[in-house]
Amino acid sequence: xxxxNDNYLKLTAGYLFPEISxxxxxxxQANPALASxxxxxxxxxxxxxxxxxxxxxxxxxxxxLSKHDSFRGYPPATGYDFVRRAIxxxxxxxxxxxxxxxxxxxxxxxxxxxxxxxxxLGPGNRIAISDPVYPVYADTNVMAGNSGxxxxxxxxxxxxxxxxxxxxxxxxxxxxxxxxxxxLCSPNNPTGSVxxxxxxxxxxxxxxxxxxxxxxxxxxxxxIRDPSLPQSIYEIEGARRCAIEFRxxxxxxxxxxxxxxYTVVPKELVGAAADGTxxxxxxxxxxxxxxxxxxxxxxxxCAAAALYSAEGRGQTRALTDFYLANxxxxxxxxxxxxxxxxxxxxxxxxxxSCPRGLGSWETFDLLLxxxxxxxxxxxxxxRCGEGFIRISAFNSRANVEEVARRIGVLAPxxx
Ligand SMILES: *Cc1c(COP(=O)(O)O)cnc(C)c1O
Numbered sequence: 001x002x003x004x005n006d007n008y009l010k011l012t013a014g015y016l017f018p019e020i021s022x023x024x025x026x027x028x029q030a031n032p033a034l035a036s037x038x039x040x041x042x043x044x045x046x047x048x049x050x051x052x053x054x055x056x057x058x059x060x061x062x063x064x065l066s067k068h069d070s071f072r073g074y075p076p077a078t079g080y081d082f083v084r085r086a087i088x089x090x091x092x093x094x095x096x097x098x099x100x101x102x103x104x105x106x107x108x109x110x111x112x113x114x115x116x117x118x119x120x121l122g123p124g125n126r127i128a129i130s131d132p133v134y135p136v137y138a139d140t141n142v143m144a145g146n147s148g149x150x151x152x153x154x155x156x157x158x159x160x161x162x163x164x165x166x167x168x169x170x171x172x173x174x175x176x177x178x179x180x181x182x183x184l185c186s187p188n189n190p191t192g193s194v195x196x197x198x199x200x201x202x203x204x205x206x207x208x209x210x211x212x213x214x215x216x217x218x219x220x221x222x223x224i225r226d227p228s229l230p231q232s233i234y235e236i237e238g239a240r241r242c243a244i245e246f247r248x249x250x251x252x253x254x255x256x257x258x259x260x261x262y263t264v265v266p267k268e269l270v271g272a273a274a275d276g277t278x279x280x281x282x283x284x285x286x287x288x289x290x291x292x293x294x295x296x297x298x299x300x301x302c303a304a305a306a307l308y309s310a311e312g313r314g315q316t317r318a319l320t321d322f323y324l325a326n327x328x329x330x331x332x333x334x335x336x337x338x339x340x341x342x343x344x345x346x347x348x349x350x351x352x353s354c355p356r357g358l359g360s361w362e363t364f365d366l367l368l369x370x371x372x373x374x375x376x377x378x379x380x381x382x383r384c385g386e387g388f389i390r391i392s393a394f395n396s397r398a399n400v401e402e403v404a405r406r407i408g409v410l411a412p413x414x415x
Contacts, residue, residue: 007143012150016135016380017043020364027368037372039399039406041330041392044189044349046254048322048396050303051315054253057306061299075295078286079106079262083305087262090308091221091247097234103264103282105289106296106304110219110248110261114183115140116292117215117244117263120284121181122274128160128179130172132190132381132388134217137183154383163384164191170342170351171199174206181213184233187220190381190390191351192327192343194229200236207242213271213281214243219261222252222320224346240266244281251323251348251394252316253307260296260304323348326400327393333404334391337411348393351378355410363389363410371406 020042028035064070078084084104092099107113114136127141138156141147148157155161160179162172170193172184184203186195195203207214216233224231233239248261255261265285270278289295296304306312324344331344340353354363360377367373367389376392378385393400 005143007145007147010142010147010149010156011139016376019380020374020376023365023368024374027372034372038368038374039372039395039403040374041395041399041403042374042376044251044392044394046251046256046323046394048254048319050254050258051307051312051319053306053309053312053315054255054258054303057302058299061302065298072298075298075301077289077293077295078102079104079296080301080305083301086305086308087247090313092232092234092264095231095235097232098240099234099264099266103266105263105265105285106301107261107263107293108259108296108300109250109255110217110246110263111136113246113261113263114215114217116288117285118144118146119292120281120288121213121271125180126158126160126178128162128175128182130164130183130185130188131155131161131383132164132378132385133183134185134189135381137185137215137217154379161382164188164193165384166340166342166353169193171195173199174202178210179212180210181215182207183215183217185217185219187223187347188343188349189220190349190376190378190385191388192345192347192349193351194224194226194346196228197230197236200230200233200239204233204236204238204242208238211272212242213269214239216243216245218245219248220251220347221247222316223324223348225324226346229346234264234266241268241270244269249304249307252320253304254319255304258300258303260300320348322397323393326395326397329400329404330391330393333407334410337408339410344393350391350393352389352391354387354389356412360386360389366409367407370409371403373403373406 084101087104088099088101127146129137160175164170170191221231233243245264249255265282267282269281273279327344330350331341334341334352342351344350360379364377376390378388
């Protein structure tokens with residue numbers, strides 16, 4: 001009999017969001033009259049339509065494909081030059097970071113990139129991830145065989161967990177023990193925390209000392225409003241020799257359905273081959289794209305590039321401003337109830353302490369049953385998420401204002 005990848009059998013995740021769906025379904029079955037009242041602030045999917053600049057560019061791109069003289073077939077596997085240039089200029093060089101056009105690799109999104117990057121890394125790397133964590137980092141490494149079995153009480157054997165708690169302002173600290181690869185997500189999903197320059201510099205220093213690789217997920221970089229906070233890891237001296245950065249148009253441009261993102265792999269970043277030779281990851285990633293992908297569609301690339309026009313920039317700014325204002329409304333409502341609310345300032349997520357000593361699933365249930373508001377229990381992101389819920393600001397203003405009213409059920413004497 002052919003063999004399957006046994007690593008998949010270790011996965012316990014796929015648990016969080018299906019479990020949320022199951023509870024919401026059970027509630028609406030039992031309370032059909034309340035089903036239409038349910039407001040979902042659980043999953044991090046956007047709600048607002050695409051920026052006009054992107055829509056116009058996509059229309060024009062489709063028209064071009066409809067004519068003989070402007071038709072295009074396969075795109076370059078790593079993206080058209082003008083798109084890579086717009087990105088390298090707009091997100092990096094304009095902020096004083098050194099990133100060459102051909103260090104930008106366009107893709108159909110950050111989640112696929114974060115998963116595919118493991119293809120160019122060898123077996124046996126020790127992986128460090130935050131707790132709580134965006135589940136993709138953990139699960140892709142389980143699938144790749146970089147972990148042991150699931151642990152009772154959450155997590156996997158073999159990973160180095162970086163606790164993110166109120167005590168460290170939810171900022172992961174470099175561990176005392178060795179790791180080969182560390183995932184950092186800033187602004188963070190789920191906690192909404194942002195790593196400042198000093199914290200990122202400590203990570204870069206740690207990576208050099210350990211000959212480790214930093215995988216920096218900056219999917220929410222465009223939500224940063226505080227000018228003192230770094231948006232890219234390449235704002236930190238020495239990062240080009242130890243870090244890969246992932247970016248996505250999903251949140252900044254409402255592209256969760258359009259699908260586009262990119263990865264930056266600096267040319268001086270090298271890893272060790274089995275015989276000890278140093279090999280540039282840029283070469284391997286280039287080879288991986290040329291072999292495994294035929295790139296991103298022409299209309300989508302045009303839409304992505306349009307986000308960097310003056311018009312596009314104004315529109316993405318308005319979009320992220322809108323969600324940030326939502327986050328502020330939610331955070332204020334929580335604080336008014338005496339809850340401790342984190343994130344929100346430079347992030348579309350509000351990370352909220354549970355009231356009255358309740359656990360995160362208990363708080364989730366209370367909000368579902370008594371307010372018909374769906375959140376994400378912090379414990380679903382890792383052990384250190386217990387005692388918190390995540391509320392997503394990706395919603396209409398009317399829904400956000402309604403949620404802000406309804407979470408009054410979390411007040412000290414409400415239910
Ligand atoms: C939403 C999100 C992404 C984006 O993924 P896409 O595949 O580009 O939609 C990446 N990382 C994190 C942490 C996210 O929350």
